[in-house]
Amino acid sequence: MSSKKNKLLRYVLKNRYIPSQNRRRVGQSLILLTVFIFFVFLINFAIIIGTDTKFGVDLSEGAKNVHQKEVTVQARRGTIYDRTGVPIAEDSTTYTVFAIIDKNYVSELKEILYVQSQQFNQVAEIFKKHLGMETDYVLKQLNQPELNQVYFGTLGKNISYSTMTTIQQEMTAAGIKGISFNASPGRMYPNGTFASIFVGLANLVENEDGSHSLNGVSGMEYYLNDILAGQDGKVVYEKDSYGRILPGTEDVKVKTVDGQDVYTTLSADLQRSLETNMSIFFNNARGQYANATLISAKTGEILATTQRPSYDSDTKEGLGEEGVLERSLLYQEAYEPGSTMKVMTVATSIDNGTFNANATYTNNEYVIADAKINDWTLNAGGSAVTLNFAQGFSLSSNVGMTILQQTMGDEKWLNYMSKFRFGYPTRFGMGGEAPGLVPDDNIVTIAMSSFGQGISVTQTQMLRAFSAIGNNGVMLQPKFISALYDPNTDSARLSQPEVMGKPVSEKAADQTLKLMIDVGTDPYFGTLYSHDIAAPAIQVEGYDVAVKSGTAEIASETGGGYIKGAYINSVVAMVPAEDPEFIMYVTIRQPEVFTMLSWQEIINPTLKEAMLLKDSLNLTEPAPALKAITTETEYKMKNLVGKDPGTSAEELRRQLVQPVILGNGSEIEKVSVEKGTNLIANQQILLLTSNLTEMPDMYGWTKENVDIFSEWTGIEVKYKKEGSKVIAQNVNTGSSLKDTKKITVTLGE
Template identity: 25%
Template structure:
């Protein structure tokens, strides 16, 4: 018996020892070899990864008007199981329905919630698109009924991108969408070009938590708050000018039944883009033609060549050109005037004013091919302008040695060369701003969320092309084109406007289509010190007669209407108003008594603001009635104002 006991004891001891060695081996294996695997498993059970992303930056116009911005959106929901136990909840629901926060009929909705509550359901959505303002208003209602955070609650806060007047700004501001990542990013326009500034930063933090409840443990510690928001973009675009340009372009687009219409307005002295507009019948194409389409400009190109010839002293303003019967043959190709009445001897001024094709060929002949090509390069025709907009098109440059005999002749009047509208208006600006080619730009500056400017775009002069004397002479001749030439339909009484129209033949598959045109107008004002330059283009305009398709009819009226409205919005006084002010302050001495006399100005057609400005500082009392412009005045124009104490003005 004793021997058996000892044997059993040894066996048990051996088993225990063996188990101990296995346990020790397993502990060593876990501690030394498999420790990382077990740590990872524990972390997965305990830790929660919290990802944080900053809010996308906003896009503003030059006056701070939000054009693109991100807002928080919330889902308003109800817990039916708890709702039916509350006496106040139905009252709150009724108020939410009455105030349109919930867009359902009250009684059917109440019945549906009661039914879900009896079935012990805990969720029903009331509205999934509640913004921050609405959320605050709803929370105030819940607070009043003392049920805030109980049975009517907010869930799933999310960010959404909103755009101001997308019909006006879509092709400029652009939009966001999914590309290669799960996060939305800029895919078009300014949203794409300035993506790295707008997108903001992302961060990720591992927080020890009760995983099932998503509650952070006290041991997690407090994380430091970092501003992850994107930067804000401030455009050079003026919302007032944008509205005016867009409105006038839309009217003319519909009136001419064009296939496409686009326009751009700039400050010719800086390169700031102030407004753009774009309309198209084919909605599938989303390219912005102002920056991404190359077109034959037609006659709006002529001032560039005339200015270059004046600069090189190859011609003068009153140099004569014999255009014969209005035709010229070059390399077995006959070039004709658009008007059969244009014949005989004309001056450089008339070439521009009447838009003579033959005259331009004769001016072009004064250049060698190399000289002509050099000026095209100076005007920026062979390179991108560098405007801050994605995918700007670059003109294909053909080597001079490859030009055929007709190339220079057709380019002299704007055919046989394709440029983008932004290239064209940039080059034209140099003709009328004193001869400087500026880089165009759309973004003025970029700020962080504290308003600190972190980047500013400044006017960039690329090169000096023309002398001021040449530029001044070009402005004068272009003003005559509005007063007496092809741009007459852009004339506005008492305002000095310069401009040039264009009517380029439409080409398809390398061949020109008969009676289909790209009609355009380039205009600037005021003439003496241009503040605004505008290019408006209409693709394949239709009309009852052929003349209705030309630039002078299809496009020029837009320039005139824009000038009328911009001068009012920007308080640019007309020439007439300025003269009236001088007259109203001018003193005449009476021969009889040597007393100073003032003359009454003619106020008809002026606004109340202009009348008040004229009599500013005077002791004369004004009694103005009605609205609109001056219809009658109690004292006739040019009458003496001596001893006059009161003048009655009636507006209509």
Template identity: 30%
Template sequence: MKLAQESKKNRHSFLKGMLGLLLFVFIIFVGRFGQIMLLGEVNHQDLKSNAVALHERSSTLQAKRGTIYDIGGNPIAMDATSYSLLAILTDQWVDPDAKPNHVEDKEKTAEVLSKHIDMSKEDILKTLNTKNASQVEFGNAGKDLSYAEMRSIEQEKLQGITFEETPTRLYPNGVFASHLIGYASFKEAQNKLESRVAGDLGLEMSLDDQLKGKNGGQSFTTNHENFVTDKDDTSNQPKDGQDVYTTLDSRLQTYMESLMTEAYEKYEPESMTGMLVDPKTGKIAAATQRPTFNAQTKEGIEDMWQNLLVETPYEPGSTIKVLTVAAAIQEGVFDPNDYYQSGAVTVGNQTIRDYNKVGWGTISYLEGLAHSSNVLMVKLVGEIGYDKWEEYLYEFGLLQKPQSGLANEASGSMNYTYEPEKVSTSFGQGIYVTPWQLVQAFTAIANDGKVMKLQTVDRYEDESGNIKVTKPESKQSPISKETAQKTLKYLNESMKIDGSTTSMYQIEGHELAVKSGTAEIYDEDSGGYLEGGSNYLFSVAGFAPADDPQYILYITLRRPQKNTQVPAPTILSEIFNPLMTRALDYGKLDTHSGDEQVDIPDVQGTDINAAQQQLSQAGILQANVLGDGQKVIDQVPKANQTINSNVPVYLLTDGKVQMPDFTGLDLNSAQSLAQMLGIKLEFEGDGVVVAQSIKPGAAFGKNTEIVIQLQET
């Protein structure tokens, strides 16, 4: 009885204690809750701000990178979209009643994807079997897919396979002054606002500040179901980059690329360079090199990263004699009718010989120029004076960076201590220059004695339409107008002398001033110059017309390895003569080219060459040939229409036709072209074509279906 009473008493005490504890906790909770309601804070954290932040979302508004055009407004580099391949593995990312959107048949998916990306079925399957992953990517093999590649995978209708869009850059011309234009790629930053397409090479890199623009941002609020309830469309709008109009003329650049490729494949030289320049303004109309790369696919970039035009100095050989003769005329020591003994001359302890070792006896200075006599140059530089000759080299702009604006440009160098070294520079040995420097120096010869800074940019245009024109810039005047004119006259006359080293560069109907070069190549391993065969750097520099040059064309060819029985001057003439002819026949494009209205002539039934000439004479800037035939059987646009001069005209020949490149065309032009070829055309978007579902150059049949993607530029 006593024990029962004590037990009951203990229970009452326990219950009282528990009630007291609960009451205490309740008071604390109510007090804390009251504090939170009153102050809106927990541990100094603003709950209202945190609640708002929980439902705030933001996205980056990508700025449009400026488009790079040729001087006539034809696009060279423009914004586009690439695609990354993704596979959804989780079944949790879909509403219960909806169709599954994750990969279920991994075996089939791997087999199909292996046909579209550079990845084996086994490796794809391994990726699809990644544990504890909701979504997977496929490494480099699944990145940077083109629109055509994305469409081909999409058409397989694989469950769970999707794509992520990434800004990228489109280069519709492929191989087109590739090291000069360069390329850009998407760079993802930790701060999404800083993620953008950025330049990696060439003008894309050196003009990145002008091209890039500035990203904007957009913020919005979602409710508890993740639906957008408020959006601020005006917050931090993007600022687009400037468009850049280069000095390049697509008509001449494309032709130069074609001629260089043909020679490169036929003769397999170690390297080649080519520059076509307007000496009055310094504008570069065309420029390229071999090896080169395709800016769109990046094929070939691993073979040569360097821009040979500005980064790699070499001994130029006899083309530098143009400057030697000009300096000698300026100093009054070159008279074309004076005579000297050719063959050999001793300077210090070294004998310097003409290239044929024996010379041509006693000949005139003009004949010495025609035969490219080293002995004559030694004589001239001795009379000029070594210190004065060194001054001329600097005044012509050699041995210093040319301020091209491109990365890694070289200043060059020379050996100029001993007398044999000093005289050797007069015929291009022991002095190292780049093509850019040498062509820039040549502008003095073609421009009344004034050196013109070479230019790659004609003008800039911002998103508001404001235009900033790049003005021609004269650097210095090492020679007089009279000296420049005499130099051209003597070069022209020397071409017509029997045995001249430049006779093969004459072009019917045009007067030119030309100097060729054959430079020995120093071998660092042996410590001497390579000998015999084709172990030389061959070059040619031409001015046309000779009496008032509108163009300078300079080409180099280093150590051809194939078909070596063909003389190097013949190889160079296969590029020089047709390119200079076309440049002179076409005339220059100016900054307003493309705005003129022209009437299209009827060229059906004519041969290709005649058709192209008629179109050029009519003022049409771009004529594209379809097929490998010789006769035009159809044309787009049709005859007797009036168009802007920069609208391309397509000529269909009677030969085999491959899928054309639609990139850069507007919808009307693309539809007309497709109709002429019997192709069924589907399109997405507005603007100009940036991608197509069937690659250019592919075979196709009548009623082939192609999808093109258009985008505003």
């Protein structure tokens, strides 16, 4: 151990100098160290100046964080209105209270801007009075000297505007500074249960920067989110040495763009009436699900629609409960329609020239291949009778409809189904739409589709088809948007009816309506004539009503035939029957307590209300509240080549453009307008898909689009008469395009 100590001493004392020399050596060392540190500083300074970074950290950004604050400015979410301007869904800002307790928070004039300790009890009393907070809790939050500001938990959030202003007024009266509020966007649905599943909901979501925005999660709120949401803005403020925002230093980085308002086609008065009537009907019938929709026969506009079970959009009562569907029965649920399909069967048979109302048949068993088709009267224990075809329609005879279909032939019948667009989603602007299914390779199911079995549809598809019967053979697209209003430019886009073709003639449609009257008035064969009241079950005083009922078996979801004893009951009603203004379609699945007169609880009062309000609905004038707006909002054509035609059509219709999809290919190959073109409201454009093999129904096309179709296909077009729209064509819809060289098109208005 001593040897190690001696070695250490010898090393320390080696080269030992006198004190003056030692001081000189220390000085020299310090000079060298200083020079080294100086060069290190210069090198770091050069790096910082040259790269604005150090150790991978953006120094300018760090400085901004210290001296600047970026604030998100919430865009106003567009309001959803009914057709006359009654709010259905609108922004409802809520507030969160906080208290500033930082004693350094004073104005330039040394005015105290924080809550003083002697004021804590007063603050607690006001919060208890208006927010229900416990005094001890408020005092505990305020007595935290290590914090600059404090919040007050759940009770301090979601405060209404009126409560917020009351608290502000009482604080001001008491001379209390430092109580402030943060605003948070909210969504209010003032009508409660009001087309709830169709309109949908918007919820608050947190953004990456910690701010909050409203986002649609279902229904219109979801599918129109891009239109309603707008764009949040960004503003940068300077901060003082204490991190407080300096007023007047704001720098707008991203301009706030408020969302557009949507004027729906719904009538608030008719919707409220339908909701009331539906509740009575559903509660008494005790079905699994029910849906009812009322449309304008002349425009295709959805005036009222609801389903059960449902929920209160404002209170959220019923939301998420067992039985409440997350999907819309109007367009997201496919089902077999049953005997209401016979309306189209009769109309096509008349149009085809193979319907003879007075020709007779016996409604006993009808055999096709290995299948036996029976009438419901025989299944109920009755005997076969001789009927003419008009009576067979009134009696809802499956055998009669099968004979009509067989007389037309499978090819002709399927061609008519294609004209009515069965098997194709409506693409009316909402998403997640069920496509439905038309049988095309089985002679039994093709025959069964004539009476509504073996075919699946959505309610929007049925309403689209019914519009042709109620509108002189001209089929209309269902619509739910009346107008779009852009508050940023004070401009609007107004909707007009969209023609989807003419599957049957005006004569065929009119004769079908007359036969539908008999369904309710014929005391011997009418399935909607009630012997209990010796009158039609469905009636509107002063008017004839065209009606047809349906009872369809429900197909098993496992593919094993039909569910025993399970049915969907339905009715379509049009009024006035001679020239319909309104079409109403109601379905109910598996009702427990149900008779023919059950329909009176929902259809009769709703149609009566519609006829009373007819003149005030402004069916020929979209969104009368926007009458003074003279500028149309622009919408630029996007690049749709290679995109899905269905979703593209939905997006276009949301902007009130009228797309015509040609073919059934999976991609769009050509578009009739160039990318970047401003599309005016109700402009008709062609979308050519990758698989166009059959002649489309050109009824309602513009002459310009016929010319483009001719250019795309190489088919020569000859025009007859004058006009801007197609009213007839000499090559049948569904004909093979490869065999078509020429076509004659008749123009009109």
